[in-house]
């Protein structure tokens with residue numbers, strides 16, 4: 001049996017007494033609303049509508065006609081280009097309105113529930129936001145579970161069927177018994193029996209609790225259950241009236257035919273010249289009676305054994321009755337004019353019986369009436385909302401504990417990989433030696449003491465073979481050929497007069513720094529310079545070996561004067577050590593980069609997912625402020641970041657022997673400052689992008705320029721001057737230099753190379769936040 005086929009017999013004593021519409025307060029009032037997205041066509045066009053308190057208003061229209069946009073502007077999530085919206089006489093978002101907040105129950109089109117939560121946890125989350133006590137939340141959950149035939153409370157949302165998820169979403173909107181319910185297609189995917197049940201329940205709420213319901217649907221037949229219908233097309237209202245009057249005015253038996261006719265004529269109700277219906281103001285003046293809707297709404301009697309709805313309703317009533325709680329005296333305050341004292345009968349039962357059943361939630365309702373503003377974080381309300389947000393963040397992490405573990409460890413793993421792969425000393429490099437002094441390398445013996453012959457053997461023996469694997473050649477040509485074939489990285493040619501030249505250079509001090517003859521010994525070093533790092537390593541190793549050789553020789557011969565070249569050649573380092581590796585240069589920047597981009601990724605992905613799944617809007621409409629959401633996220637993120645930073649530092653210090661010469665506390669503070677900057681950038685990305693893939697592209701797109709230009713992997717000073725001037729002001733350049741100064745030079749906060757790192761992090765955070773505010777404002781429009 002369809003909704004239109006339901007009997008239209010008046011209910012007699014069961015019917016609601018006539019209540020004039022104009023006696024009711026305007027719950028929702030939209031006046032001359034215009035809306036378009038970007039440069040697209042008008043989504044709302046001079047739309048005017050009014051929803052009276054304690055009534056059900058159904059917006060009926062084809063897909064894409066603007067229903068969701070209208071609801072979104074009513075709940076304050078979308079800004080109109082032109083026109084006004086008022087709820088209970090106030091603009092949404094103002095203190096006086098109380099919306100977003102507890103007054104409203106919003107069910108968006110998407111499921112908008114956390115998949116990793118159980119039903120009980122979802123209800124608890126929204127219940128705590130609305131300031132409900134845990135036993136009241138549980139009571140409500142039990143009731144809604146039975147009424148909406150929900151699965152058990154410990155079932156995870158992600159494991160429910162689509163229909164079950166929608167019912168949980170609907171139950172969530174009903175949970176705190178709001179004054180106004182805004183439901184975007186709540187009955188999609190819901191079976192016909194439950195659909196009727198839902199409509200019956202909405203009627204009960206309107207009648208017994210004066211709840212206002214604004215509902216959108218594609219199902220024309222179910223709209224007949226409303227007190228008033230707005231027929232919408234192309235962003236305009238074609239007609240707005242009670243179902244009965246619409247049918248009567250157009251002389252049809254089905255609303256479908258009325259809608260069809262209106263679409264054919266397509267003259268909007270708001271057009272001044274419209275002949276179809278009076279102006280909206282006039283429309284509102286119609287004497288609409290609840291009776292109209294009653295007569296068209298489902299009329300199921302207990303005596304109709306064929307009716308499933310009757311059985312369903314029995315269930316509902318049974319649940320109501322089962323509660324068996326005495327109605328508090330002030331409940332009548334909640335009942336609309338003309339209905340409060342009426343002993344209205346529904347399905348042969350006294351309507352007050354139903355009303356009584358809601359009594360335990362009177363406490364909740366009373367709180368609603370107090371409804372302090374939710375726009376600022378103040379008092380108990382703020383405490384509750386923050387508690388709910390932390391509970392949600394904690395649960396999200398707990399449910400993904402393996403992922404969280406991964407997130408904690410990932411920066412440390414990345415840092416370890418960086419240190420293991422980059423910046424270390426190249427090892428086991430094949431390297432040639434042509435020793436003309438000795439000829440056959442087998443005849444090369446090392447000699448102890450102050451021996452002044454065949455000194456090349458003593459020198460070669462000091463070359464560390466873990467770095468250079470020496471290959472001996474009989475002549476230069478053979479070594480050169482192997483180098484050409486890439487078998488060796490180069491070769492060292494030791495002249496036949498090596499020992500003499502060492503003595504000579506040592507005696508003749510004027511000649512001692514002739515580097516073109518390799519430390520004055522007339523050795524020749526030929527290198528494959530295609531790898532600068534390896535070439536540098538070979539030179540460095542040979543230089544150190546020769547230095548070592550000279551020192552030993554000096555000591556053995558008891559003279560510092562004659563053979564003392566290396567001492568003055570490589571002076572004591574000012575900062576760093578003589579065997580510093582490139583890793584020490586890179587480590588500080590790498591730590592900052594990893595924490596920065598982890599922060600970007602975690603923040604961006606968290607908010608885009610919440611936004612995409614509709615949870616963010618739902619939470620905001622429940623009255624949680626953006627500031628509270630951001631604060632809760634930031635605190636959670638700081639905990640994660642602190643763990644990540646500690647692990648990274650432990651890995652760097654204990655596994656790779658990176659030394660922090662300055663204050664470890666300052667290093668951690670700078671890392672957190674960079675993480676904060678990354679968080680702000682993540683927020684900006686989440687506002688800018690609607691899809692995760694775009695966010696990933698944006699994050700990756702900025703990762704490499706940042707890594708390359710910030711002096712993380714290569715000295716900033718090597719860049720062209722113009723690029724350097726640009727790169728200087730990137731978020732990580734100065735921070736990287738500051739971190740390096742803390743690590744390797746031990747400088748404090750007040751050093752002119754350190755504090756700018758903090759200042760730039762702060763400045764960029766503010767820039768990103770500014771971007772977030774501007775973009776969020778633009779997006780709302």
Ligand SMILES: Nc1ncnc2c1ncn2[C@@H]1O[C@H](COP(=O)(O)OP(=O)(O)OP(=O)(O)O)[C@@H](O)[C@H]1O
Pocket residue numbers: 037040043061062063064065066067068069070109
């Ligand atoms: N954020 C947006 N940016 C651009 N266009 C949008 C946006 N949101 C909605 N639209 C467009 O506005 C029009 C109305 O969309 P809306 O979601 O309000 O329709 P609807 O009546 O609720 O449709 P449905 O019944 O299918 O949900 C559509 O053409 C849609 O593509």
